[in-house]
Amino acid sequence: MNQSVTDQDVLDAYQKVTNEIDVETRRLQVQIGGSPCPANCYDCCHNTATMTISEIEARDLRIGLQKLPKEIQSHILEKACKSITKLEAAGFLEENTPEASGMDMIDALKGTPEGACPMLVGGVCSVYNHRPIICRVWGYPMNNGNEIGCCWKTFIGRRKEYTPIQYNRYWEECRDLSKATGNISRTPNCYLVKNLLS
Numbered sequence: 001m002n003q004s005v006t007d008q009d010v011l012d013a014y015q016k017v018t019n020e021i022d023v024e025t026r027r028l029q030v031q032i033g034g035s036p037c038p039a040n041c042y043d044c045c046h047n048t049a050t051m052t053i054s055e056i057e058a059r060d061l062r063i064g065l066q067k068l069p070k071e072i073q074s075h076i077l078e079k080a081c082k083s084i085t086k087l088e089a090a091g092f093l094e095e096n097t098p099e100a101s102g103m104d105m106i107d108a109l110k111g112t113p114e115g116a117c118p119m120l121v122g123g124v125c126s127v128y129n130h131r132p133i134i135c136r137v138w139g140y141p142m143n144n145g146n147e148i149g150c151c152w153k154t155f156i157g158r159r160k161e162y163t164p165i166q167y168n169r170y171w172e173e174c175r176d177l178s179k180a181t182g183n184i185s186r187t188p189n190c191y192l193v194k195n196l197l198s
């Protein structure tokens, strides 16, 4: 990292990114008169045990995990380890994950309890204020660089009526902030959580 840029500077810059995203989601909430998601829905957390997380997001996530009671941390670690065990049984090894196809890893756990995000505890995101940026924008129309994406359950038939969240720009900012830390790798969720909590 550039010696004049501290870890705290990078985290502060990331905080600005997440604050901007939160302003954007609130803009859309005001426009539609509330949250786009049905009550008690957390389907989008079900197949995210292997979603990849950047270094800057991981640094913020570490802060969120450290705030949790020890017994919740142990529960999350246990869930992450179960996902990893299932991945290993399917032939995926942690040291090979950069070469592994993300979709193949998702398919190995899809629809199983081990496919769920380890940080989903009792139907609630245990690290809500520190969650990765994709978790903040899912459910809202977003520009991912190629097209306007959105959760299939929200903004049905009216996605083009709203100015989308510029997800591609926020993602690029995360990539640049990760680069400033000297680590541009993206780590699958369950491996990252295990490393942060072990």
Ligand code: SF4
Pocket (backbone or CB within 6 Å): 044, 045, 048, 117, 118, 119, 120, 121, 124, 125, 126, 127, 128, 131, 132, 135
């Ligand atoms: S970090 Fe939170 S919001 Fe994101 S997938 Fe996990 S439980 Fe869901």
Ligand code: SF4
Pocket (backbone or CB within 6 Å): 036, 037, 038, 041, 042, 043, 044, 045, 138, 139, 140, 151, 152, 153, 154
């Ligand atoms: S984004 Fe979609 S899957 Fe996730 S909570 Fe909202 S409606 Fe449910």
